[in-house]
Amino acid sequence: MPTNAPTAAPALTDVTASDAALRRFLHGLPGVDAVGLEARAATLGTRSIKTTAKAYAIDLAISMVDLTTLEGADTPGKVRALGAKAVRPDPTDRTAPATAAVCVYPDMVAVAKEAVAGSDVKVASVATAFPAGRAALDVKLADVRDAVAAGADEVDMVIDRGAFLAGRYMKVYDEIVAVRETCGTAARLKVIFETGELSTYDNIRRASWLGMLAGADFIKTSTGKVAVNATPANTLLMLEAVRDFRAQTGVQVGVKPAGGIRTSKDAIKFLVLVNETAGEDWLDNHWFRFGASSLLNDLLMQRQKLATGRYSGPDYVTVD
Amino acid sequence: MASAFEYAPAPESRSVVDIAPSYGLFIDGEFTEAADGRVFKTVSPSTEEVLSEIAQAGEADVDRAVKAARRAFGTWSALPGAERAKYLFRIARIIQERSRELAVLETLDNGKPIRETRDADLPLVAAHFFYYAGWADKLDHAGFGSAPKPLGVAGQVIPWNFPLLMLAWKIAPALATGNTVVLKPAETTPLSALFFADVCRQAGLPRGVVNILPGYGDTGAALVAHPDVNKVAFTGSTAVGKAIAKTVAGTRKKLTLELGGKGANIVFDDAPIDQAVEGIVNGIFFNQGQVCCAGSRLLVQESIQEELLDSLKRRLSTLRLGDPLDKNTDIGAINSEEQLTRITSLVEQGEAEGAERWSPACELPDAGYWFAPTLFTNVTQAHTVARDEIFGPVLSVLTFRTPDEAVAKANNTPYGLSAGVWTEKGSRILAVANKLRAGVVWSNTFNKFDPTSPFGGYKESGFGREGGRHGLEAYLDV
Numbered sequence: 015m016p017t018n019a020p021t022a023a024p025a026l027t028d029v030t031a032s033d034a035a036l037r038r039f040l041h042g043l044p045g046v047d048a049v050g051l052e053a054r055a056a057t058l059g060t061r062s063i064k065t066t067a068k069a070y071a072i073d074l075a076i077s078m079v080d081l082t083t084l085e086g087a088d089t090p091g092k093v094r095a096l097g098a099k100a101v102r103p104d105p106t107d108r109t110a111p112a113t114a115a116v117c118v119y120p121d122m123v124a125v126a127k128e129a130v131a132g133s134d135v136k137v138a139s140v141a142t143a144f145p146a147g148r149a150a151l152d153v154k155l156a157d158v159r160d161a162v163a164a165g166a167d168e169v170d171m172v173i174d175r176g177a178f179l180a181g182r183y184m185k186v187y188d189e190i191v192a193v194r195e196t197c198g199t200a201a202r203l204k205v206i207f208e209t210g211e212l213s214t215y216d217n218i219r220r221a222s223w224l225g226m227l228a229g230a231d232f233i234k235t236s237t238g239k240v241a242v243n244a245t246p247a248n249t250l251l252m253l254e255a256v257r258d259f260r261a262q263t264g265v266q267v268g269v270k271p272a273g274g275i276r277t278s279k280d281a282i283k284f285l286v287l288v289n290e291t292a293g294e295d296w297l298d299n300h301w302f303r304f305g306a307s308s309l310l311n312d313l314l315m316q317r318q319k320l321a322t323g324r325y326s327g328p329d330y331v332t333v334d
Numbered sequence: 335m336a337s338a339f340e341y342a343p344a345p346e347s348r349s350v351v352d353i354a355p356s357y358g359l360f361i362d363g364e365f366t367e368a369a370d371g372r373v374f375k376t377v378s379p380s381t382e383e384v385l386s387e388i389a390q391a392g393e394a395d396v397d398r399a400v401k402a403a404r405r406a407f408g409t410w411s412a413l414p415g416a417e418r419a420k421y422l423f424r425i426a427r428i429i430q431e432r433s434r435e436l437a438v439l440e441t442l443d444n445g446k447p448i449r450e451t452r453d454a455d456l457p458l459v460a461a462h463f464f465y466y467a468g469w470a471d472k473l474d475h476a477g478f479g480s481a482p483k484p485l486g487v488a489g490q491v492i493p494w495n496f497p498l499l500m501l502a503w504k505i506a507p508a509l510a511t512g513n514t515v516v517l518k519p520a521e522t523t524p525l526s527a528l529f530f531a532d533v534c535r536q537a538g539l540p541r542g543v544v545n546i547l548p549g550y551g552d553t554g555a556a557l558v559a560h561p562d563v564n565k566v567a568f569t570g571s572t573a574v575g576k577a578i579a580k581t582v583a584g585t586r587k588k589l590t591l592e593l594g595g596k597g598a599n600i601v602f603d604d605a606p607i608d609q610a611v612e613g614i615v616n617g618i619f620f621n622q623g624q625v626c627c628a629g630s631r632l633l634v635q636e637s638i639q640e641e642l643l644d645s646l647k648r649r650l651s652t653l654r655l656g657d658p659l660d661k662n663t664d665i666g667a668i669n670s671e672e673q674l675t676r677i678t679s680l681v682e683q684g685e686a687e688g689a690e691r692w693s694p695a696c697e698l699p700d701a702g703y704w705f706a707p708t709l710f711t712n713v714t715q716a717h718t719v720a721r722d723e724i725f726g727p728v729l730s731v732l733t734f735r736t737p738d739e740a741v742a743k744a745n746n747t748p749y750g751l752s753a754g755v756w757t758e759k760g761s762r763i764l765a766v767a768n769k770l771r772a773g774v775v776w777s778n779t780f781n782k783f784d785p786t787s788p789f790g791g792y793k794e795s796g797f798g799r800e801g802g803r804h805g806l807e808a809y810l811d812v
Contacts, residue, residue, distance in 0.1 A: 045758040047778050050609030060449065062344035062661035070339065254608050261644075285339060290652050294338040
């Protein structure tokens with residue numbers, strides 16, 4: 015496993031030399047044909063995953079879940095319950111794997127950290143004035159510093175979509191670099207684009223490259239707080255971007271679709287996308303995550319179904 | 335972490351299809367034996383298992399079928415269009431209802447993956463019947479005069495690559511316009527046409543309106559030559575098309591031919607690369623490349639050749655070849671031993687002429703007829719693999735530097751059925767598409783079909799159009 019050291023992309027340092035160079039580079043990336051992209055995502059969605067492959071996929075998906083609570087009403091009790099569930103998702107079946115992480119607001123990091131102590135479950139924190147990102151850079155950095163100081167293993171930052179849509183790519187780049195530096199070696203950085211607000215696939219590809227150039231450890235679709243979140247098509251596109259980025263720079267970056275993935279069937283479709291686009295090097299929770307809260311219970315119910323041959327029901331998994 | 339994500343086999347059940355040990359000819363609404371009692375076997379290309387024994391139509395049977403069609407023509411053509419439409423709508427709905435059965439049957443008999451029969455062939459078959467059903471009572475408004483008349487008896491000969499779809503392309507417009515039909519399916523894939531005969535009976539179609547005569551080339555030749563056939567429609571090889579044209583010449587029969595192709599798929603340096611790679615794959619590996627409009631020549635702009643080929647090779651390595659009934663199979667079996675031999679010999683010739691051959695690592699099943707997806711690089715216009723239609727999963731890669739060169743190379747072929755243009759620049763799509771001598775030009779996509787869209791060729795790819803409003807013309811006296 016690689017370290018959390020900031021990862022500059024040596025082959026592409028020139029393109030971030032100036033605003034103009036960065037803009038030229040991002041606009042020189044191959045275009046995205048929306049119809050073709052969506053058709054490909056739909057085709058991969060028809061893969062029929064059965065028996066052993068399904069059991070493998072379900073366990074893999076569970077291990078990739080960032081169990082998330084991002085509500086104004088979050089309390090320490092709620093976060094502790096979430097932590098317990100992350101460590102032991104199915105109290106009736108100890109063979110169920112733990113989730114990858116719990117994802118909370120910065121003020122809850124310490125509580126979460128304590129709740130998952132002694133396990134491999136990571137604590138991720140949404141910092142940088144999540145979800146809008148509309149705050150001054152020093153406020154965002156203070157947010158990140160708080161989260162890291164409280165022990166966050168991972169920081170999920172939102173980009174300044176306003177600056178991106180206005181074409182001020184260097185501003186977005188500089189912010190990501192600053193957050194990356196603030197995370198230091200303590201935390202991995204996930205960069206959230208809010209793809210629903212970027213609106214075009216070309217923008218999503220550009221944002222992906224921008225984030226990776228600036229040192230993102232993960233690129234993430236969305237906050238889960240807007241109408242359009244992760245879709246098979248935008249995740250496929252980001253998987254192509256990380257695949258191409260590694261081919262060009264040797265640096266591997268993770269992908270995290272977030273929001274709207276609720277069923278095992280959906281999750282398995284995303285794993286098929288990973289498998290057939292980026293490849294098996296990404297089929298691991300160090301490189302691929304699901305940002306989801308309700309997905310886990312469906313995965314657990316499907317897992318119980320595979321084990322017993324019968325459907326149980328929502329009362330046979332914990333509410334949180 | 336555990337090993338890679340291996341997909342467990344997900345075979346579609348065969349039990350939805352009940353294949354009888356033998357089938358007769360379908361003449362005048364009934365299954366009957368051939369007059370001379372001849373039969374042939376049809377095998378499953380993926381296993382070489384014998385599926386059924388089929389009656390082989392001879393000249394006497396052709397004559398019987400044409401007479402039955404002639405008798406039926408009087409009443410069928412006299413029906414109001416709306417009445418004919420009812421039958422066609424009924425056929426379309428029955429096809430939808432029986433689509434799983436027909437998809438499995440087609441996969442068994444043809445060797446193509448269930449993913450394609452289920453997701454492409456069958457929906458299109460039903461769509462064609464629905465579409466032409468809609469035209470049946472609107473012929474006065476189709477632009478062919480105020481009351482266009484049907485031609486009479488249509489003799490139709492179809493190939494083995496899309497057995498049921500080609501049947502739909504031929505039969506739906508013929509019936510909608512008031513003609514009656516004698517159709518000969520290919521000898522390697524007669525089953526779905528015979529199941530279609532059953533669909534016609536289920537729909538209550540009057541006797542003799544549709545007749546199905548399985549057989550070999552001589553059956554087709556007898557049908558084409560029959561003096562009481564008014565219209566000949568053929569889809570298949572250029573060589574057979576030429577022979578048919580000679581037979582029909584000087585008679586009053588109307589003729590449409592849909593023949594071979596060597597489609598150019600042109601990728602400019604500003605193309606959406608990932609989608610272009612998908613389009614290239616879909617263009618040449620769909621139905622194992624056994625598609626007359628396959629994009630079998632990839633013309634790639636020299637500046638992105640390396641990048642595109644790397645992407646393409648990586649993509650080909652993810653194609654899954656094997657049991658066509660497995661829902662996850664992308665590449666199925668070659669239709670027949672004869673076709674496999676032809677592909678193999680053309681590919682060997684390509685190597686001998688100095689083109690560079692590449693295939694992804696892939697295991698071929700022991701039984702059945704299989705050919706791995708294959709790329710040829712270092713190909714020039716002078717190579718056989720750039721000129722001859724291979725009709726298999728073999729892509730020849732050529733390069734160009736300017737749009738003019740791309741157009742010149744794309745058009746430098748005796749064929750002219752299909753072409754593709756990949757670029758993000760809209761003006762270039764229009765400019766290049768206008769200069770391509772091909773019946774269909776797809777832009778930023780490939781191998782997309784729709785009943786509303788006419789299809790047909792230039793030069794040695796044939797003449798006449800199928801599909802769309804234009805497809806009616808071939809069956810009307812205009």
